Amino acid sequence: MKRNRLRIHAASLHYFDAVCRAGTIREAARRLNIASSAVNRQILRLEEEIGAPVFLRLSSGLRLTEAGQLLAAHIRTVLRDAEQVASRLDELRGLRAGHVEIATVAGTCACLLSDTITQMAQDYPKITVGVRIIDTHAIAEAIVNGDVHLGLAFEVPRQPEIHAMHVAQFPLGAVILPQSPMVQKKIVDISEFSEHPIILPKENFANRKQVHSLLFKAGMEDWGQYESGSIDLMKQLVLRGLGVAFMTRIGIEPELRQGLLAHVPLMQGDMPIRSELGLFVHASSPLPVAAGLFADRLMAIIDREYEATHTSAKELIYPDRMSVGISIPCVAVTGDKEDGGDEVDDIDAR
Numbered sequence: 001m002k003r004n005r006l007r008i009h010a011a012s013l014h015y016f017d018a019v020c021r022a023g024t025i026r027e028a029a030r031r032l033n034i035a036s037s038a039v040n041r042q043i044l045r046l047e048e049e050i051g052a053p054v055f056l057r058l059s060s061g062l063r064l065t066e067a068g069q070l071l072a073a074h075i076r077t078v079l080r081d082a083e084q085v086a087s088r089l090d091e092l093r094g095l096r097a098g099h100v101e102i103a104t105v106a107g108t109c110a111c112l113l114s115d116t117i118t119q120m121a122q123d124y125p126k127i128t129v130g131v132r133i134i135d136t137h138a139i140a141e142a143i144v145n146g147d148v149h150l151g152l153a154f155e156v157p158r159q160p161e162i163h164a165m166h167v168a169q170f171p172l173g174a175v176i177l178p179q180s181p182m183v184q185k186k187i188v189d190i191s192e193f194s195e196h197p198i199i200l201p202k203e204n205f206a207n208r209k210q211v212h213s214l215l216f217k218a219g220m221e222d223w224g225q226y227e228s229g230s231i232d233l234m235k236q237l238v239l240r241g242l243g244v245a246f247m248t249r250i251g252i253e254p255e256l257r258q259g260l261l262a263h264v265p266l267m268q269g270d271m272p273i274r275s276e277l278g279l280f281v282h283a284s285s286p287l288p289v290a291a292g293l294f295a296d297r298l299m300a301i302i303d304r305e306y307e308a309t310h311t312s313a314k315e316l317i318y319p320d321r322m323s324v325g326i327s328i329p330c331v332a333v334t335g336d337k338e339d340g341g342d343e344v345d346d347i348d349a350r
Contacts, residue, residue: 011042012042012043012045012046012049013046013075013078013079014032014079015028015032015038015039015042015043015046016042016043016046016054016071016072016075017072017075017076017079018031018032018039019039019043019055019062020064020068020072021145021147023061023062024061024062025039025040025043025062043055046071050067050071052065052067053065053067053068054067054068054071055068076145076146077285079146080146080282080285097126097127097290098126098127098128098288098289098290098291099127099128099129099130099290100120100127100128100129100130100149100150100288100290100291100294101129101130101132101147101148101149101150101291102129102130102131102132102148102149102150102151102152102294103131103132103133103134103138103139103142103143103147103148103150103151103152103153104131104132104133104134104139104151104152104153105133105134105135105136105139105153105154105204105205105231106133106229106230106231106232107230107231107232107251108153108154108205108231108250108251109152109153109250109251109277110251111250111251111253111254112152112250112298112301112302112305113131113152113298115301116294116297116298116301117129119297119301120293120294120297123293123297124290124293127290127293127294129294132147132148135204135205136153136154136155136156136157136204136205136206137157137204137206139151139153139156139280140156140157140159140161140162140280143161143162143280143281143282144159144161144162144282146282146285149281149282149287149288149291149294150165150279150280150281150287150291150294150295150298151278151279151280151281152277152278152279152280152298153206153277153278154205154206154207154248154250154275154276154277154278155206155207155209155210155275155276156206156278156280157206160283161282161283161284162280162281162282162283163280163281163282163283164278164279164280165279165280165281165295165299166278166279166295166298166299166302167276167277167278167279168276168277168302168303168306169274169275169276169277170248170249170250170274170275170277170305170306170309171248171249171265171266171272171273171274171275171309172207172210172214172246172247172248172265172266172273172274172275173246173247173248173249173263173264173265173266174188174190174193174244174245174246174263174264174266175234175235175238175244175245175246175247175252175261175262175263176238176244176261176262176264177238177239177241177261177262178259178260178261178262180262182262182264183262183264185264186264186265187264187265187266187267187272188264188265188266188267189218189266189267189268189269190214190215190218190220190246190266190267190268190273191218191219191220191268193220193244194218194219194220196243196244197224197225197226197242197243197244198215198220198224198225198226198243198244198245198246199224199225199226199227199228199234199237199238199242199243199244199245200224200226200227200228200245200246201227201228201229201231201234201247202227202228202229203229204229205229207247207275210275211246214246214266214268214273217268218268224243225242225243226242226243231247231251231252234247235252235255235261238261239255239260239261246266247275248263248275248277249263249305249309250277250305253305277302279295279298279299279302281295
């Protein structure tokens with residue numbers, strides 16, 4: 001979905017940014033809906049102005065020079081700032097218009113996002129929303145590059161350039177058929193599935209590493225009879241009686257409500273196993289107004305699901321906090337500790 005940007009900077013900066021993202025002048029021109037020659041002229045003008053080439057023209061395509069890398073980092077910051085100005089102007093005009101771009105993993109958060117988008121459509125019909133489906137490990141890069149405002153996924157690797165705006169831990173469980181004898185148990189040790197066919201996520205899901213560690217500790221093989229990069233396919237394999245999958249309830253809500261699948265929380269030894277769902281933002285760029293409104297509603301829906309899952313225990317990633325879920329407007333979260341950051345002063349994250 002196209003994101004409208006305030007055009008208060010030279011066209012050459014916008015064209016350069018488009019070429020960086022597209023990888024070629026021809027593809028950038030196609031996305032900008034202008035002639036390739038026009039893009040090329042702007043790039044040449046930019047190189048003349050800074051007195052150095054910004055791209056290496058290789059047979060395999062374009063590659064940023066050292067000067068180009070410096071310029072690309074600066075332009076991303078400039079364009080993000082321009083987006084903030086556009087958002088402020090919209091707010092002053094009372095339009096409540098704007099665009100929200102969010103990245104997530106296929107199938108994992110469909111219900112959370114569809115509920116959020118429905119609320120946004122009712123409250124702010126002029127705000128547009130784009131959802132990018134990418135691998136977990138690419139979410140941080142998409143946020144840092146300014147491709148998206150928000151990232152939502154389980155077990156996202158932490159980086160200093162991104163902040164965890166909201167996190168909540170959900171029980172990792174065995175997804176099985178309702179007629180399985182395991183359904184009678186309130187919680188089950190993962191080792192009890194050592195003789196069952198296992199359906200594992202591919203590496204595009206970060207919790208593959210989490211599952212790997214669990215299987216290793218249980219003395220089980222770190223491979224599944226079936227492996228898939230799709231939550232939907234994993235669900236279908238379980239529905240056909242081909243094995244057991246390990247995931248949270250997030251992403252299988254419809255099947256659970258309809259009684260098609262069952263979810264039994266896992267434990268290892270005497271410890272329940274949990275997986276962390278996080279909503280991430282850029283560490284140094286305040287959210288535009290529209291993205292902040294979207295984040296507010298998404299956090300409330302995550303809390304709702306957390307409450308539904310934890311009816312008997314309120315265990316959060318930070319046990320000393322008494323609220324459901326944790327809002328961290330601009331605090332970098334690394335492991336189980338917080339590193340202080342600068343406050344976001346334009347959006348009330350709650």
